[in-house]
Amino acid sequence: MAIDRRTFIRLGLGGLLLGPAMVVAGTGAGRQRLLSCRSDDSGGHFLSMVDVDGGRLLDVALPGRGHGLAVDPMQLRAAVFARRPGTFAWIVDLAGGQVSHRIAAAPGRHFYGHGQFTADGARLLCSENDYASGDGVIGVYDASDSYRRLGELPSHGVGPHEIRLLADGRTLVIANGGIRTHPDLPRVKSNLASMRPNLAYVDVASGRLLHRHEPEGRWHQLSIRHIDVSPDDRVAVGMQFEGDSRLLPPLIAIQQAEQPLRLLSAPDGVQRRLRNYCGSVAFDADGLRFAVSSPRGGLVTFWSTGGDYLGLHEQADACGIGRTAGGGQGFVVSDGGGTVTRVDEDLAATARTSFPGCRWDNHLLTLRR
Amino acid sequence: MPNRIILMLALLLSHATARAYDFQAVADRHVLPTYRNLAERTAELDAAARAYCAGPSGSALAHLQAGYRGAFLAWQGAQHLRFGPVQYLSREYRFELWPDERGAVGRHLGQLLDDPALQQADFDISQKSVAVQGFSAMERLLFAGTTPDAAACRLVVAIAANLRDMAEGIVSDWSTGDTPYIRYFADPAPGNPLFASRAELAGRLLNSLYTELELIITQKLARPLDKSLERARGKRAEGWRSQTGLPAIAANLGACHALYRQAFAPELADASPHPQIEAAFAQAGSTLEKLQMPLADAVADRGQRALVEQLQAELSALKQLLARDLAAALGLSLGFNSLDGD
Numbered sequence: 007m008a009i010d011r012r013t014f015i016r017l018g019l020g021g022l023l024l025g026p027a028m029v030v031a032g033t034g035a036g037r038q039r040l041l042s043c044r045s046d047d048s049g050g051h052f053l054s055m056v057d058v059d060g061g062r063l064l065d066v067a068l069p070g071r072g073h074g075l076a077v078d079p080m081q082l083r084a085a086v087f088a089r090r091p092g093t094f095a096w097i098v099d100l101a102g103g104q105v106s107h108r109i110a111a112a113p114g115r116h117f118y119g120h121g122q123f124t125a126d127g128a129r130l131l132c133s134e135n136d137y138a139s140g141d142g143v144i145g146v147y148d149a150s151d152s153y154r155r156l157g158e159l160p161s162h163g164v165g166p167h168e169i170r171l172l173a174d175g176r177t178l179v180i181a182n183g184g185i186r187t188h189p190d191l192p193r194v195k196s197n198l199a200s201m202r203p204n205l206a207y208v209d210v211a212s213g214r215l216l217h218r219h220e221p222e223g224r225w226h227q228l229s230i231r232h233i234d235v236s237p238d239d240r241v242a243v244g245m246q247f248e249g250d251s252r253l254l255p256p257l258i259a260i261q262q263a264e265q266p267l268r269l270l271s272a273p274d275g276v277q278r279r280l281r282n283y284c285g286s287v288a289f290d291a292d293g294l295r296f297a298v299s300s301p302r303g304g305l306v307t308f309w310s311t312g313g314d315y316l317g318l319h320e321q322a323d324a325c326g327i328g329r330t331a332g333g334g335q336g337f338v339v340s341d342g343g344g345t346v347t348r349v350d351e352d353l354a355a356t357a358r359t360s361f362p363g364c365r366w367d368n369h370l371l372t373l374r375r
Numbered sequence: 376m377p378n379r380i381i382l383m384l385a386l387l388l389s390h391a392t393a394r395a396y397d398f399q400a401v402a403d404r405h406v407l408p409t410y411r412n413l414a415e416r417t418a419e420l421d422a423a424a425r426a427y428c429a430g431p432s433g434s435a436l437a438h439l440q441a442g443y444r445g446a447f448l449a450w451q452g453a454q455h456l457r458f459g460p461v462q463y464l465s466r467e468y469r470f471e472l473w474p475d476e477r478g479a480v481g482r483h484l485g486q487l488l489d490d491p492a493l494q495q496a497d498f499d500i501s502q503k504s505v506a507v508q509g510f511s512a513m514e515r516l517l518f519a520g521t522t523p524d525a526a527a528c529r530l531v532v533a534i535a536a537n538l539r540d541m542a543e544g545i546v547s548d549w550s551t552g553d554t555p556y557i558r559y560f561a562d563p564a565p566g567n568p569l570f571a572s573r574a575e576l577a578g579r580l581l582n583s584l585y586t587e588l589e590l591i592i593t594q595k596l597a598r599p600l601d602k603s604l605e606r607a608r609g610k611r612a613e614g615w616r617s618q619t620g621l622p623a624i625a626a627n628l629g630a631c632h633a634l635y636r637q638a639f640a641p642e643l644a645d646a647s648p649h650p651q652i653e654a655a656f657a658q659a660g661s662t663l664e665k666l667q668m669p670l671a672d673a674v675a676d677r678g679q680r681a682l683v684e685q686l687q688a689e690l691s692a693l694k695q696l697l698a699r700d701l702a703a704a705l706g707l708s709l710g711f712n713s714l715d716g717d
Contacts, residue, residue: 191505193468285716323710
């Protein structure tokens with residue numbers, strides 16, 4: 007099917023009324039399920055679900071390395087996205103573990119590794135690349151009709167990566183990393199000298215750009231890759247610096263509404279340890295603090311929504327990070343060695359659980375048990 | 376159970392911090408000689424390319440092809456070093472784009488040969504597709520069975536100069552300027568922006584060895600082998616046109632062995648698993664020597680194929696020795712997210 011990128015998608019009104027905040031109910035840590043992609047020691051790749059405190063719940067073998075995840079508002083289905091430049095997005099039934107749909111990348115498109123369900127669960131939005139032109143797009147799929155591709159929105163930048171809907175259900179925030187890639191040359195970044203990343207706010211119904219925000223000129227090689235949104239629509243941003251490794255740019259930002267990006271730096275000694283690279287970003291369930299993983303430095307740093315540096319948690323090779331589901335101010339952290347750690351509201355690691363043979367990949371989601 | 380794990384971790388950590396690791400020596404005796412050799416061989420290739428294109432002849436072409444093989448094998452001897460200046464500006468991909476499952480090299484090369492820009496005085500190959508900048512494209516131009524014509528010659532000269540420039544750039548980024556990479560490499564410590572501890576850099580080197588073995592096992596050997604003799608796919612072998620597939624693997628293994636001996640063997644001081652690792656390198660080397668034909672043919676020959684499969688199994692065993700036994704003995708982590716993010 008030929009897709010006219012000017013044909014924008016109209017979402018049903020139902021999608022506008024059910025805010026994501028409704029997913030969170032109750033408080034307290036309680037039992038937690040963790041959903042993440044992983045690799046095993048012999049080159050196999052899986053989507054897996056475990057109990058954070060021990061116990062394997064689900065393993066779905068994937069055709070290649072997975073990356074980001076999305077769960078629908080009812081927490082019945084998960085979407086798992088192939089790692090950039092990927093060609094598959096699978097829908098998995100969380101109760102039974104069956105793969106209900108296998109979405110292949112549309113002609114001329116590849117997946118960038120992240121996506122989101124709309125608040126009513128009716129649509130799946132995926133960050134994608136129109137690789138002939140290099141323009142970023144957001145593919146729109148109909149969850150009620152076998153994930154038929156309805157069309158696409160422009161991402162208003164190059165290399166869209168993580169995306170999030172605001173509480174209104176109609177505004178999509180897009181981390182346009184700025185890096186151009188092509189499936190002919192997997193993993194090669196071809197425009198590092200000229201890249202211009204941005205954080206774009208886009209109206210999902212029309213595809214119209216509402217506003218967008220770029221790092222200041224001297225930091226144009228700060229690739230905006232991963233974001234999370236708080237219940238009151240603050241956007242926490244984790245970046246990766248593609249320039250000279252001896253420089254020490256800020257790597258984390260907080261942004262809200264039409265205000266500019268507020269770039270944040272940790273104290274010098276800590277900032278240095280981030281290795282110019284952030285892997286994953288998550289707000290806590292209350293939306294008061296956020297955590298950013300820096301796997302190259304083996305650190306997770308914690309920040310207030312006001313932009314204050316709060317502290318750090320050390321865990322080698324840790325990248326996956328998520329809120330303690332169900333409320334409160336805790337986090338769950340996973341690493342490539344198989345360990346999952348709970349970090350409580352005092353930002354102290356309170357429990358470590360080892361999952362042998364699980365190299366937890368970059369991202370995780372938490373669900374209440 | 377958790378207590379035992381914590382105790383084990385504590386033991387491993389104390390173990391790791393007690394290790395010496397002479398990274399200055401690793402740089403001086405392994406890394407820099409490897410890149411200097413690459414710079415010398417690519418400079419020879421550059422000279423041979425210009426000589427051939429100035430006065431094409433059978434002997435000049437033979438000299439150019441020999442120059443190609445020498446430089447390509449020098450690159451193969453450096454391929455295991457997956458950190459630092461070789462990664463700046465996507466150099467590692469520009470040297471060689473392999474495997475090339477989508478045929479990007481052939482396609483982009485065809486387009487470029489037809490592109491009028493190639494004839495312009497200001498033609499700059501470093502601004503063209505990564506796929507046409509290095510050995511993978513040059514091999515097609517030099518080993519096509521026909522002598523390179525004027526357009527091909529122009530490109531061969533441009534690629535050779537590009538390879539030489541990149542190799543010189545790596546040597547210079549490692550060793551000269553205000554902040555040479557070697558300064559960070561030689562002295563991992565808290566506050567060092569690249570390597571905060573000796574164990575971290577040692578883990579990085581171990582990962583380099585592991586990744587190279589994995590590349591040989593799962594790509595260089597598995598791709599042409601495919602699932603059975605009947606399905607063998609010789610043209611999936613790296614360097615099948617220039618018949619450099621097995622010499623490339625020999626260069627990879629030689630380089631891995633040399634890095635192991637320089638960086639890790641002194642830490643083990645002949646204790647386990649050092650003898651097992653030495654035996655595994657020797658065994659794989661002896662199997663490699665028994666292969667009598669180019670890799671592309673060997674995978675389709677019943678007797679030789681069994682040897683290729685044997686080599687693959689022996690390298691898997693070696694990989695396990697490094698990933699499990701060596702990592703445990705030295706208290707090192709291979710890393711996963713920390714090395715390959717997105």
